Amino acid sequence: MRLDQYLASCSDAFSRTLVRKLVDLGGVHVGGRRTRKCAHAIRAGEMVEVHVDGRSLEPFVLTDEHVLYRDPFLIAVNKPAGVETQPTPARYRGTLYEALLHYLHNPFRPRDKPELGMAQRLDRETSGVLLFSIHRRAHAGLTQAIAGRSATKIYLALVSGAMPNPSGEFRSLLARNRASNLMRSVAKGGKEAITRYRVLQEWGAVSLLEIELLTGRSHQIRAHLSEAGHPLLGDVRYGGPVAVAGLDIPRQMLHSWRLTLDHPVEQRKLTLEAPLPADFQYLVDRLEAGAPV
Structure with missing residues (x-):
């Protein structure tokens, strides 16, 4: 199963849109490593961690x-x-x-x-x-x-x-x-x-x-x-x-x-x-x- 599909299926709090933003920010880790691909394939037995800091989901851009x-x-x-x-x-x-x-x-x-x-x-x-x-x-x-x-x-x-x-x-x-x-x-x-x-x-x-x-x-x-x-x-x-x-x-x-x-x-x-x-x-x-x- 894709990473975004898996997380969306785990809880009603995780919409596909929210999951994509969290993955894009770098807040999702699979097997202890940061994963920034929503299409990453989850395998049985892998640990998936979601880190949320409660701040804006829009990333800062340096100008x-x-x-x-x-x-x-x-x-x-x-x-x-x-x-x-x-x-x-x-x-x-x-x-x-x-x-x-x-x-x-x-x-x-x-x-x-x-x-x-x-x-x-x-x-x-x-x-x-x-x-x-x-x-x-x-x-x-x-x-x-x-x-x-x-x-x-x-x-x-x-x-x-x-x-x-x-x-x-x-x-x-x-x-x-x-x-x-x-x-x-x-x-x-x-x-x-x-x-x-x-x-x-x-x-x-x-x-x-x-x-x-x-x-x-x-x-x-x-x-x-x-x-x-x-x-x-x-x-x-x-x-x-x-x-x-x-x-x-x-x-x-x-x-x-x-x-x-x-x-x-x-x-x-x-x-x-x-x-x-x-x-x-x-x-x-x-x-x-x-x-x-």
Whole structure:
């Protein structure tokens, strides 16, 4: 039996149309491997898994308006919030990685797979600058610059409460808590994480911070701010409020704003900036206009 026919026969929740979209996204796995062909023939005894992340079934497509910079070695994009950086069990198509491969594909040389090196990642709900290498001569140099401390990574964040000082630093060892699956500071056994901040503006119970990320641990900014009692607005997993100024917060208010580094091939200084997305800018404007918080 065809894969789409089989899934449609398993449950009334699986229409043939829905199954086709899930298969196309890459959310259906047969025998432990992602399968993107509806006509795939199911054999007796095979395990079929369907992963659904509850988000749009329309895949993200990268366009010229998302590209901040491009040369023969690098490409920088302004990642929208809500887009996965890399493939997940629920989707391959529509992730930033897949969208970049499609964008870089040369239709006149269809057999040539684009070179794509991923040295950075952003959480799904974080927006802003992401830089990729697109030539083998740049892969190692970009990875070294991002993993080391030669690159300057600046974020903008809206957080709950007023910070105790106009600037400061969080330094701890971070490790994933097995029970909660959240990153937490530990006395030993974690990886060093250093986060610096500077207050740009305050509106009573909300602050706008400029954050410099000296290390690149998973959920580092989210964990440090939450532990300090100032979680990101909208960051439900780390205790952030879901509404402020009478407005619902649709996501965590974190934006990768500026990245500065030496070009890994040409050795010149490169500074990349991503403008604030509309939802972040709208909230700042409302706060500036005096919305009660």
